[in-house]
Amino acid sequence: MTITENNIIDNGVNVEALLGAREMLSGAPEAAQFTFAASNRWVNGTHSRSTVNGFVGLGDDQAHRVPYSVDTDHPEIFASEDNGPTPPEMVLMGLAGCLTAGVASVAQNRGIQLHSVTSTVEGDLDVAGILGIDPEVRNGFGGIRVRFEIDADATRDEIEAVVAQSQKRSAVFDIVANPTAVVVDVA
Incomplete structure (x- = not known):
């Protein structure tokens, strides 16, 4: 480092x-x-x-x-x-923002100086589900990919560890990766 x-x-x-x-x-x-x-x-x-x-x-x-x-x-x-943006794009932006905030926080805590952090988050969505064309197709993302480009005073292993810790502690990552109980009510 x-x-x-x-x-x-x-x-x-x-x-x-x-x-x-x-x-x-x-x-x-x-x-x-x-x-x-x-x-x-x-x-x-x-x-x-x-x-x-x-x-x-x-x-x-x-x-x-x-x-x-x-x-x-x-x-x-x-x-x-x-x-x-579409609501699904807002979910991707939330994931990018949460993971990036985690990267900055973890890097600071580990004494790693960041110079730049860029992430790209892509989600695959088949609109055949949303449009009711195929009831077997889910309405949400079938998969999400996150790619970071990080310039920091650290080794690749240290940067990968920072990203892994950010992912581990990310509320939005947890929300999109795990089932969440949602209750809908009409007043």
């Missing part, structure tokens, strides 16, 4: 705060229970807007600095207006 100037590693992650939170939450498991929420409002056609703001964590209501909104839609080839 190459050590950067003055041995200061700065990937922009406050590892001391994360480790402190881990230690504190180890002694207070009820505070580690979080509930995240998103609201969505239909705009027109297949276009809708999702917003996140509040969540519950550390035993209390929490909020982002500002509400965040994302528009989703379908592309013109599906007779839509293409006002945003």
Whole structure:
């Protein structure tokens, strides 16, 4: 591993705060229970807007600095207006963001200076299921591939270990790789 100037590693992650939170939450498991929420409002056609703001964590209501909104839609080839990414693309973006955040955090904790991290996430989806053409075809992704390109002051083995640890701790990786109970209700 190459050590950067003055041995200061700065990937922009406050590892001391994360480790402190881990230690504190180890002694207070009820505070580690979080509930995240998103609201969505239909705009027109297949276009809708999702917003996140509040969540519950550390035993209390929490909020982002500002509400965040994302528009989703379908592309013109599906007779839509293409006002945003498709919902399946949002899942891929969430996976990319979660894994990349993990790479930065793990690298910082292991004393590895990052110079650049790029990921490409691809998901294969057969729309014959969604469109009801073939009831045997699942509606979701049949497979997802993630490819990282990482420039860091580390060996290939060290970089692969960082990616493996990021994957191991990624909430979104777990969500897409394992069954999750989903309950749908109409008010």
